[in-house]
Structure formats: structure tokens, C-alpha cells
Amino acid sequence: MLDNINLLTLAPSLNVQLLLDGLFIGAIFVLAAYGLALVWGVMNVKNLAQGEFVIMGGYLAWHLGTYNVHPILSLPIVAILMFGFGWVLYVAIIKYVVTRDLFTSLLATFGIALVVQQALNLAYGPEVRTAESGFGTRSFFGGLVTVAEIKFISFALAVLLAAGVIVFMKKSRMGQAIRATSQDPRAAKVMGINTEKVYAFTYALNGAICGAAGVLVSMIWVIQPFYGVPHSIRSFVIVTAAGLGNLPGVILAGLGLGMAEQYSGFVLGAQFQQATVVGLLVVVLVWRQIQMAQHRQVVK
Amino acid sequence: MTGNWKSPALYAAILAFGVAAPFLFPGYTTQIAILWMMILFALTWDIAGGQMGYNSLGNIFFFGAGMYLSAVIQVGMFTDVGTYTSARGGEQLVLGYGDYFVSVFAGMAVAAVGCVLFAIVIGWVMFGLRGPYFAIGTLGIALSARELASTWEWIGGGSGIAMPVYPGLPDEKSQVSYIILFVLAILTFLSVRWLYTTRFGLAINAIRDDEEKAEAMGVHTTRYKIIAWSVSAFFLGMSGAVFGNMTGFVEPMEVAFPTVTFGIFMVVMSLLGGKGTLWGPVIGATVFHIIKEVTWTYMLGWQWVALGVLIIVNVVFFQQGIMGWAQDKWPEFFGIEVEEASAAGDEEAA
Amino acid sequence: MGAMIEVRNVSKAFGGVQANQDVSMDVTEGGITGLIGPNGSGKTTLFNSIVGYHPIDGGSIRFEGQEISKFRVPQIARLGMLRTFQQTRIYGNMNCVKNMLISVPHRSMGFLEIFGDHSTQELEKAEHLLEFVGLYGKRKLMAGDLSFGQQKLLEFAMALMNDPKVLLLDEPTAGINPTLINGLIDRLKRANEEFGITLFVIEHNMRVIMNLAEHIYCLAHGEMLAEGTPETIRNDQRVIDAYLGAH
Ligand SMILES: Nc1ncnc2c1ncn2[C@@H]1O[C@H](COP(=O)(O)OP(=O)(O)OP(=O)(O)O)[C@@H](O)[C@H]1O
Ligand SMILES: [Mg+2]
Numbered sequence: 001m002l003d004n005i006n007l008l009t010l011a012p013s014l015n016v017q018l019l020l021d022g023l024f025i026g027a028i029f030v031l032a033a034y035g036l037a038l039v040w041g042v043m044n045v046k047n048l049a050q051g052e053f054v055i056m057g058g059y060l061a062w063h064l065g066t067y068n069v070h071p072i073l074s075l076p077i078v079a080i081l082m083f084g085f086g087w088v089l090y091v092a093i094i095k096y097v098v099t100r101d102l103f104t105s106l107l108a109t110f111g112i113a114l115v116v117q118q119a120l121n122l123a124y125g126p127e128v129r130t131a132e133s134g135f136g137t138r139s140f141f142g143g144l145v146t147v148a149e150i151k152f153i154s155f156a157l158a159v160l161l162a163a164g165v166i167v168f169m170k171k172s173r174m175g176q177a178i179r180a181t182s183q184d185p186r187a188a189k190v191m192g193i194n195t196e197k198v199y200a201f202t203y204a205l206n207g208a209i210c211g212a213a214g215v216l217v218s219m220i221w222v223i224q225p226f227y228g229v230p231h232s233i234r235s236f237v238i239v240t241a242a243g244l245g246n247l248p249g250v251i252l253a254g255l256g257l258g259m260a261e262q263y264s265g266f267v268l269g270a271q272f273q274q275a276t277v278v279g280l281l282v283v284v285l286v287w288r289q290i291q292m293a294q295h296r297q298v299v300k
Numbered sequence: 301m302t303g304n305w306k307s308p309a310l311y312a313a314i315l316a317f318g319v320a321a322p323f324l325f326p327g328y329t330t331q332i333a334i335l336w337m338m339i340l341f342a343l344t345w346d347i348a349g350g351q352m353g354y355n356s357l358g359n360i361f362f363f364g365a366g367m368y369l370s371a372v373i374q375v376g377m378f379t380d381v382g383t384y385t386s387a388r389g390g391e392q393l394v395l396g397y398g399d400y401f402v403s404v405f406a407g408m409a410v411a412a413v414g415c416v417l418f419a420i421v422i423g424w425v426m427f428g429l430r431g432p433y434f435a436i437g438t439l440g441i442a443l444s445a446r447e448l449a450s451t452w453e454w455i456g457g458g459s460g461i462a463m464p465v466y467p468g469l470p471d472e473k474s475q476v477s478y479i480i481l482f483v484l485a486i487l488t489f490l491s492v493r494w495l496y497t498t499r500f501g502l503a504i505n506a507i508r509d510d511e512e513k514a515e516a517m518g519v520h521t522t523r524y525k526i527i528a529w530s531v532s533a534f535f536l537g538m539s540g541a542v543f544g545n546m547t548g549f550v551e552p553m554e555v556a557f558p559t560v561t562f563g564i565f566m567v568v569m570s571l572l573g574g575k576g577t578l579w580g581p582v583i584g585a586t587v588f589h590i591i592k593e594v595t596w597t598y599m600l601g602w603q604w605v606a607l608g609v610l611i612i613v614n615v616v617f618f619q620q621g622i623m624g625w626a627q628d629k630w631p632e633f634f635g636i637e638v639e640e641a642s643a644a645g646d647e648e649a650a
Numbered sequence: 651m652g653a654m655i656e657v658r659n660v661s662k663a664f665g666g667v668q669a670n671q672d673v674s675m676d677v678t679e680g681g682i683t684g685l686i687g688p689n690g691s692g693k694t695t696l697f698n699s700i701v702g703y704h705p706i707d708g709g710s711i712r713f714e715g716q717e718i719s720k721f722r723v724p725q726i727a728r729l730g731m732l733r734t735f736q737q738t739r740i741y742g743n744m745n746c747v748k749n750m751l752i753s754v755p756h757r758s759m760g761f762l763e764i765f766g767d768h769s770t771q772e773l774e775k776a777e778h779l780l781e782f783v784g785l786y787g788k789r790k791l792m793a794g795d796l797s798f799g800q801q802k803l804l805e806f807a808m809a810l811m812n813d814p815k816v817l818l819l820d821e822p823t824a825g826i827n828p829t830l831i832n833g834l835i836d837r838l839k840r841a842n843e844e845f846g847i848t849l850f851v852i853e854h855n856m857r858v859i860m861n862l863a864e865h866i867y868c869l870a871h872g873e874m875l876a877e878g879t880p881e882t883i884r885n886d887q888r889v890i891d892a893y894l895g896a897h
Binding site: 046093096097100101102103104106107108110111112113114115116118119121122229233236240271272274275278279281282285286288289292293298299300 | 355357425428429430431432433435436437440441443444447448450451560564567571601602604605607608609610611612615616617619
């Protein structure tokens with residue numbers, strides 16, 4: 001472990017490598033976390049199936065790849081499919097939990113997570129997979145830092161997607177309706193907003209965002225039916241650390257988490273990467289409590 | 301609370317079944333032993349989850365922690381743990397009857413006490429969290445423990461620890477495990493039944509219904525919450541110790557911290573039976589376990605999908621559970637006296 | 651007699667809204683102190699600051715000489731300062747007696763007592779207090795089935811059950827049937843005299859507060875506008891203006 005820390009100080013370019021990798025993967029975490037903050041803030045649903053949506057999006061891209069559809073091209077297709085999936089889930093299940101107590105939505109979405117991961121396992125088996133994009137790699141600093149071109153592309157796509165969603169939320173009619181509903185559902189209803197439709201759209205939009213994030217994951221990383229859980233936890237860590245409705249916070253926390261994972265994976269060993277995520281969850285929750293206690297409040 | 305369902309005949313029947321089962325269905329001793337453990341799971345989950353409104357997704361932590369504690373104690377009583385685990389199960393500990401049972405009961409005792417200490421320390425941190433944060437935080441604890449156990453070489457890391465070998469025949473071993481789990485389940489039931497009638501029971505119900513109000517009345521909410529979790533931890537820790545010995549091998553992923561199997565079953569069984577009731581968890585565990593044992597192997601991999609669907613249907617469309625539904629349907633049978641009392645009260649007031 | 655609660659220069663803002671600005675006041679031990687003010691003048695906010703519901707931006711709050719502005723709600727409650735809620739809060743799914751038993755005083759409860767049953771004295775005390783507020787006949791009823799006014803009475807009885815030193819009541823007569831208000835005033839006074847409980851009462855109903863309180867404070871726009879005996883307040887032009895202006 002100390003050897004690895006030494007290595008980082010002896011070869012500073014390694015830091016660049018870790019930071020870059022963290023940045024690329026963190027951008028994807030930001031997308032999924034933003035989706036969670038959206039459904040959480042607007043309809044108060046803590047979606048535990050967040051990670052499964054991501055992985056499902058990844059498998060859809062992989063599946064389309066078997067028909068020779070390039071993952072970048074499959075991205076809009078997957079987003080649309082996942083939007084539909086989210087809408088169906090809303091109508092079948094989520095609709096009934098929006099007004100209920102928090103644990104209901106948590107457990108119901110946990111049930112969804114279980115169904116999705118198991119169905120993926122039945123359909124695609126437990127092997128770890130990557131969607132082939134066929135780009136090369138680039139070297140910097142005389143070969144000390146190598147970055148696959150697809151990672152740059154993925155990062156650009158993530159930024160583009162995020163910008164698109166933000167503009168959509170600001171400018172479009174539906175986006176404004178969503179924001180109005182999240183601030184005061186009753187007032188929104190009085191003003192003639194169909195909140196039921198807003199909720200359905202929000203949940204579906206979250207599905208689309210996660211699905212798109214999943215396509216990126218499948219291009220630059222790996223997917224596996226049971227890799228959804230860490231993604232869900234990441235989203236929760238990020239949203240909890242940043243607080244609801246704090247977009248810059250979500251971006252910072254997401255990128256930070258990406259880098260923290262790269263560093264701990266390098267310094268402690270790859271088997272600690274998962275432990276870092278759950279460990280950070282506990283740390284963030286404790287930190288939030290200390291923060292709230294100073295305000296004579298609790299974390300709820 | 302539904303402590304009014306006092307039917308001596310029912311208790312006698314359950315006890316008689318428990319005692320006779322290993323003789324009546326000798327081929328199913330292990331399955332029925334697991335049923336008792338499931339009842340223990342559901343009952344202990346319901347203390348915080350149903351009666352206090354703190355829905356933990358990580359109670360399996362105590363099960364696994366108890367299992368590892370007992371493993372380390374039982375092995376440590378006779379040999380050096382580090383050397384033993386680094387041999388990767390090369391030689392298993394073979395003990396005589398006396399040593400074996402002393403080690404098992406010592407392991408259970410340490411597991412119980414150790415888990416209570418864990419509950420106090422972790423509870424101190426976790427019970428500042430409310431609602432979904434508590435659920436996710438406890439899930440984080442269970443997952444962290446699992447990761448920690450898989451990387452900690454002294455306790456065997458991912459490859460685990462082999463428990464001492466039972467000195468007798470396998471059939472005898474399953475009977476012994478059966479007896480211990482049966483007794484544990486009965487003790488758990490009697491303990492929670494009694495606890496729910498005390499000040500403690502009323503206080504945790506108050507926390508569930510309106511914690512802010514309870515705080516405003518000066519109730520020691522944190523203390524009650526930690527006690528509630530400690531009771532769960534006490535019994536779960538012991539059940540983990542027994543289960544480790546039953547399996548003969550302790551390993552972090554599937555045996556000690558099976559978060560998505562046992563860990564979720566606890567929640568599902570309480571919900572299915574009706575959370576926040578005394579008998580709900582017992583009924584839920586029984587129904588769930590029987591359905592699971594009968595159908596599991598025929599579902600060819602779809603059982604997990606079915607489990608997910610069951611959770612969804614249960615929480616979304618059948619949240620009152622079997623017990624809640626039955627109480628609505630036949631209130632007189634459960635001795636629910638509200639209606640009559642309210643009628644009488646109105647007359648008096650008039 | 652001295653001041654039981656001393657509030658000094660307390661300020662509290664919610665975002666841009668200055669709910670309390672530099673408020674100072676005393677609650678006299680053994681007495682009945684009133685707090686009035688138009689809607690939104692910051693009365694409930696001041697209560698919440700005192701009982702530890704939220705942090706204050708500045709100033710000091712002392713209870714029996716002890717600084718409590720950093721304490722949390724249950725700690726303060728266990729010191730013997732209790733509050734009722736403007737939006738009445740009772741345990742709707744439990745009967746009245748259980749509601750009462752929840753609020754047995756916890757400050758002196760030993761660890762083992764937690765696992766004991768409620769004593770006969772406690773049960774008797776609960777029933778006695780329910781009788782005191784006129785709910786004895788409804789004691790087995792689910793509290794949620796009571797009328798709004800009865801729920802307020804139950805909340806009042808729950809607070810008495812706790813043996814508080816001082817009781818902060820947020821609009822005790824709001825929503826209560828006018829024919830019952832005199833009875834309630836009488837009970838508040840008896841709680842003060844017979845049980846020796848200091849009272850600090852927010853009230854909109856001028857007739858009630860003039861009848862009840864010995865000393866009255868008036869808030870307007872978050873600032874302390876006036877204080878004095880009911881007589882002084884009644885004749886204070888600023889108070890009259892504040893109320894007229896608000897209506
Ligand atoms: N939690 C809060 N967040 C934001 N603003 C608040 C909050 N609580 C109170 N306020 C604002 O502070 C001001 C004072 O409110 P407060 O409830 O203290 O008034 P009040 O005197 O009790 O009024 P009422 O007679 O209607 O009960 C109001 O403008 C209110 O909108
Ligand atoms: Mg008010």
C-alpha cells in the first residue's frame with residue numbers, strides 16, 4: 001500500500017492518469033445521480049433501482065451491438081427505450097407509491113431492482129461485458145498516461161446530455177411544469193398542471209438518463225447483471241453529500257467520487273474499490289448528521 | 301399491538317409441533333430448523349421495523365457478525381486463528397463432545413454480547429438518521445461488513461473459516477441444531493411478546509407514530525431506539541453463531557452476510573405477515589418459508605424474479621399483510637375492543 | 651418571583667424573512683405570561699427557538715439560569731419545559747390512556763424501569779388528569795376519533811402528565827367550541843395554581859388572554875412592540891394599531 005503511495009509521488013503522471021479516469025467515470029456517476037435527485041426532489045421517490053436502470057441501459061447497448069449497431073448510435077435508441085420502460089413502471093407501480101410513506105417507495109423500487117438484475121442475469125448470464133466501440137488509445141507524457149479515445153467521446157457525450165437535460169428543465173414547458181410541481185404540487189395542480197403526467201414523465205426521464213449513462217458505462221467500463229447495486233449506492237452517496245436541488249454540488253460530488261474510487265483502487269488494491277463506495281456512504285451519512293446536529297436538526 | 305390473541309391451545313399446538321416435527325418429518329429436520337430461524341429473523345426485524353418504524357435493510361449485519369465472532373472464539377479456544385485460516389481449511393478442527401459444546405455455547409454467548417455492543421455503537425451513529433437514510437445507511441453497514449470480511453485475511457478473507465467438526469453423525473448434528481434454533485425462536489417470541497407490554501413497547505410505538513412529538517415530551521428516543529436494535533442484535537447474533545456451526549463453513553458473501561437473501565427475507569416476511577403485529581412476522585415467515593421451499597427448485601432461476609415481484613406486490617398492494625388483513629376481516633376474533641369501547645364511551649359522554 | 655425563562659436579543663430569520671428580530675422577554679416563575687401578535691408576527695417562531703426546535707441566529711435563551719440555546723428538543727423537554735403544538739399533535743392510533751402514558755415524565759426514569767409495566771399510580775394519575783380536562787368518558791376511545799377541540803384538551807392533559815415546570819401553549823383555544831372556552835380558561839388557571847405550573851401562552855383571542863395572563867408581550871413583524879399588564883396592553887395605541895393594521 002505504501003509502495004503505491006510512493007509510486008504516486010515518484011511518477012506524478014500517474015496522478016494525471018488516475019484523475020482523468022476518475023473524471024471520465026465520475027461524469028457518468030453525475031448523470032445517474034442527477035436522475036435520482038430529480039425523482040427524489042420532484043416526486044419524493046427514493047429510487048433504489050437507479051443502478052439497475054444504468055446496467056439495463058448498458059445491456060441494451062450491448063444487445064444492439066450484436067446487431068452491429070455502434071454504441072454511440074444506440075445511445076438515443078436506448079434512451080428512448082428506457083424512457084418507455086420508466087413510463088410503464090410508473091403506471092404499473094410507482095403511481096401507487098408516490099403518496100405513501102418513504103419506505104414503501106424504497107422497498108418497491110428495491111423489488112424492481114431485484115427483478116431487473118435477475119432478469120438480466122437470466123437473459124445474458126453472469127459474464128462481465130463491454131460494448132465494443134472500436135476506437136484506439138492515445139498516449140501522453142511519453143506513454144506514461146494512456147487514455148482510450150472512447151473515454152473522451154463518452155465524457156463529451158455525458159456533458160452534452162447533462163447540458164441537454166438542464167436546458168430542457170429550464171426552457172421547455174414540461175421542464176417548467178416539473179419544477180413547479182416539485183416546489184408545490186398542490187399549487188401546480190391548481191394552476192392546471194397535470195401532476196400525474198408530470199410524475200410519469202419525470203420517472204421516465206430518469207429512466208432515459210440512467211439508460212444513457214448505462215450506454216456510456218458499457219463503452220468505457222464493464223457491465224454485469226449484479227453491478228447495479230454499487231451504482232445505486234453511488235447515486236445515493238452523491239445526492240446525500242450534495243443535498244437535493246444542488247446541481248453544482250451533484251457535479252462536484254460525482255466527479256470527486258469517481259476520482260476517490262480510482263485512487264483507493266490504486267492505493268489499496270482493486271478489491272477495495274467497492275469497499276470505498278460503501279465506506280463513503282457511511283462517512284457521508286455521519287458527516288451529514290454532524291452538520292445537521294449543529295442546526296438542531298436530524299437527517300431525514 | 302395484538303397481544304390479546306392469547307389462546308393457550310394455540311401455544312400448546314405450536315410447541316407440540318416444534319417438539320414432534322423432527323420425529324414426524326425426519327427428512328425435513330434442517331428445513332424446519334431453518335423455519336424457526338426465519339421466524340426469529342422476522343420477529344427481530346419487526347422490533348425496529350414494524351413496532352418502531354425504523355426500517356433497517358442491514359439487520360443481516362448482526363447475523364454475520366455473530367457468526368464470525370463465534371467462529372473466531374470457537375477456533376481461538378483451541379488454536380491460533382491466523383495460522384488456522386492461513387492454512388485455508390487444510391486441516392479442520394476436530395473436537396470431542398465436551399469441547400465442542402463448550403465452544404459452541406461460548407461462541408453463542410460472545411456472539412450475543414458482541415452484537416449487542418455493535419448495536420450500541422452503530423446504533424448511536426445510525427439512529428440519528430431518519431426514514432430512507434436509515435434504511436440506506438444500515439444497508440451500507442451490512443455491505444461494508446461484507447467487504448471488510450472478504451479482505452480481512454486474519455478471519456480468512458474471501459475464502460472463509462472452517463468451523464470445528466461436529467463430533468457425531470450428520471443426522472444427530474441437524475437434530476442438535478434444530479433444538480437450539482427452536483429454543484432460540486421460542487425465546488425470541490416470548491421476549492418480544494413481553495417487551496411489547498412494557499413501557500418500552502409503548503415508547504417505541506410512540507416513536508413510530510410521531511417521533512417529534514415523543515421528543516417534545518422528553519422521551520429518551522435514542523435510548524429506546526438503541527435498546528430495540530440491541531434486542532434484535534442479541535438474538536440475531538446467536539442465530540448467526542448457530543447457523544455457522546450448522547453449515548460448518550463461514551464465508552462472507554453467501555453464508556455470513558447474504559444481504560439479498562436472508563437480509564431481504566427478513567423484511568419481506570414481516571411485511572407479508574403484517575408488520576407491527578406480534579403474530580404477523582411468525583405467520584409471514586411460515587408462509588414465506590413454506591412457499592419458498594416448495595416452489596424454489598421448480599422455478600429454474602426465475603425464483604429471484606418471483607421474489608422481486610412478491611416484494612413489489614406486497615408493499616404496493618398488500619401492505620397491511622396477512623395479519624392486518626385478517627384483523628380487518630374478523631376483528632372480534634382478535635379481541636379488538638375499540639369499536640365496543642368507543643360506543644360505550646359515547647354513551648357515557650352523552 | 652424571578653424569571654424562569656429569560657430571552658435576550660434573540661433573532662431568527664428564514665431565508666429573507668426576519669421572523670424574530672432582537673426579541674427580549676421574561677417568563678415569570680409561577681405566573682401566567684401571554685404572547686400576542688397578528689398572524690405571522692413570529693410568535694410560533696419564538697416558541698420554537700425556546701424549546702430547541704431550530705437554531706437561533708443570535709442572542710441568548712436561559713432556563714432557570716442555564717443557557718439552553720444550543721440544546722436539542724428532548725434535552726430541553728427533560729429539563730421540565732414542555733410545549734403543545736399549534737397544529738395539535740396526539741397519537742391518533744392509540745386510545746387516550748395510552749397517549750397519557752407515553753408522556754409519563756422521562757427525566758427521572760431509570761434504566762430498568764423501561765422494562766417495567768406502568769404503575770397503578772401512573773394509571774390513576776392519567777385517569778385523574780383526563781377527568782380534569784373532561785375526557786374521562788372518552789378515555790378508551792382512539793385519540794384520532796376525538797373532535798379537534800377534544801384533541802387539544804388531550805394534548806394539554808398529556809403535557810400535564812409530564813409534570814412540567816413550565817408549559818408553552820400555542821393557541822390553546824383555537825378551534826375550540828366557544829361555549830367550552832371558559833371551562834378551558836378555568837382549567838389553565840387551575841393548572842397554574844394547583845399544580846404550580848408556570849404558563850406561557852400564545853393566544854389570538856383577546857378576551858381569553860386578558861382574562862388569563864398577568865403579563866403580556868406583543869409581537870409585531872418579528873419585533874417586540876409592547877409589554878405590560880393586560881390593562882396597559884389593552885390601552886396601548888401601538889398594539890391597537892398593529893391589530894387593526896393586520897385585519
Ligand atoms: N419553517 C419556516 N420556514 C420559512 N419561513 C417560516 C418558517 N416558520 C415561520 N416562517 C415565517 O416566519 C414568519 C413568522 O411565522 P410564525 O409562525 O412564527 O408566526 P405566528 O406569529 O405564529 O403566526 P400565527 O398567528 O399565524 O400562528 C412568517 O412570515 C412565516 O411565514
Ligand atoms: Mg403560530
